Amino acid sequence: MNPHDLLLRPASCADLPALERIAASSVHGIGSLPQDPVKLRRRLEHAEQSFQSEDVASGEESYLFLLEHQGRVIGCSGIAASAGFHERFYSYRNEFMVHASRGLRVTRRMHTLHLCHDLTGSTLLTSFYIEPEFETTVAPELLSRARLLFIRRFADRFAGSRIAAEMPGVSDEHGHSPFWSAVGERFFKMSYPEAERVSEGRSKSLIADLMPRTPVYVGLLPPVAQMSIGQLHPVGELPFQILFREGFETDTYVDVFDAGPTVAAHLDQLQTVRSAQTLTAPALDGRAPLAVHGAASSSASSSSSSSSSLSGAWYLMAAGDRQAFRATLGQLDGEGAGASLGADAMHRLGLAAGDQVDIAPLQLADASQESCHEG
Template identity: 45%
Template sequence: MLVLRPVQLTDLPQLQRLARESLVGVTSLPDDSERLRDKILDSCTSFEQNVQNPGPENYFFVLEDLTNRSLIGCSEILATAGFDEPFYSLRNRHFNSASRELNIEHGVPALSLCQDLSGHTLLRGFHIDGAWTGTAASELLSRARLLFIAAHAQRFCGTVITEIVGYSSDEGHSPFWDAVGKHFFDLPYVEAERLCGLESRAFLAELMPQYPIYVPMLPQAAQDCIGRIHPDGQEAFDILQREGFETNHYVDLFDGGPTLLARTGNIRSIAQSQTTQASPGAFIDARGRYLVSNDSLENFRVIIAELDYLPGKPVTLDAAMCAALKVTEGRQVRLIAL
């Protein structure tokens, strides 16, 4: 059985293995033991705090295979992007120019450095072991975060965003970075992303051009990367799109990958999830497959379960499900159809 839970310090060795395997561009998962240790401790503190309004908290989750106690994935929620430091992105909109004398009006797409997306909750750090991609485990890893937001709404903002990793080649070559960022840092794309993970993306962003970058002046290969998803990021994109997230006018300032955005109350797993009471039992006449969470804070757990659930009625969970969720008779659980 797979269970998603908050990260623990004892997860550090396995978490570093996941970091080594993660996609270039997932800068919130650096391959550095000290940085990962700090992230784990920061997450533990966030879960322990009595929070009534969203702040700088970071909630870090891991997906564990209980059969062999191995970690197969991880994901995060940053309660407020831009709370502790500026959250930069590129705004992709038309710059309009006009001449009354010539009766000409023309719009040119331009990229502008901005902090427009500060003040939103940010989903980040999604990574799953390659052997589990394309399975229900990916849904669990991504959507379980949304069930946590549903259970603890006061900790999060009214809008949720996420950045999907943009295109780069198997060799780590990013046409967008080469056409834009590399001129200001003289660093390869992979090295720039590594520095972002170890330090801060803000210090690199602040060296980016402060004036609009006119898209038609970029090489065609770079233009083609604007809003383009890395093939290994397509699954993460598709899951959240099914949840109601939509693309917008913002792209990542390093690789040009798209940003997804949704109003918190409109997200499927938040708006349509239902709560009921757990009823331990030995027999389940399964009629559907669900994500099930326990709505706890520090002991938050989510699993996938085959259940017979009727809205308004307690749901029967077998002993293994109850143990994985850490629930007993009468405890509240939250469900959403898989």
């Protein structure tokens, strides 16, 4: 696959057929796209309005992006500006309680789960999906990380600096979740897939309406439910690894439905954001050098293989206003201060001379480096 053939753009109502196909391909507990054309259209209308709105950001905005390969939609990813805008955003927080008996000279450290809304107001990364044939290419990196450049580029649209993402937990091909069966189903009297349909997504306030306010003692749960806490569904491994390499942290929170890990970080701690630069697109005549408007931090630059030379390195590139936002992968022509943005990247991003473009080094796991080669 040629990385130049990838382009990420905002979704619109015209993309309903592509989104229906994506929703139909997902499994129980994965993503936040319902297999319902009416609800999907509503999601697209909301995203379109979020991209187009010139009003002061309220936190209600929800952005949805589509990734194209040679013009064909192959994946999607999203951002919710403020988790729990209409209601509190619930998670289970991992904690340990110490119980001691002086008489028996026994001390026990007990793992507990506490229902909390610590992440309410955080920016939430959502709806990640990539077609299986592209999972081993560089496409998922662009699909996931371009969202961080969008947040950086339009920081005024996101009130909090904390970013979170819920990862899918353990469930079988029928949508059976051992954690939900041991905890949620006892209070809701409905299956895991049914609960997701009723709530139209995860971590809604209806969870808090029926769930106990007291801690859940993990040691009292069936062993299979205990083992599932914090564990990933196999299809969640790819997006999890991308976010983990970015700097997201785990272990504090798990999802209230299936106990999948919820990762969180502060925006300025993430590799893509720390290493990003804002540049000015040159005139194509003579390939004028790029003007740097925001240098990467020294700590981020030192971790990149491109810190001494821009030549040959691959970059995430993002440009445009919210409605015309575009992101792609590309290389810079030349080296050092003489580096310039080539005509191909400018064309794919819809850039003219003088436009601002954000770039960040594309840092991959060693095993993935081959996937960024052309061909």
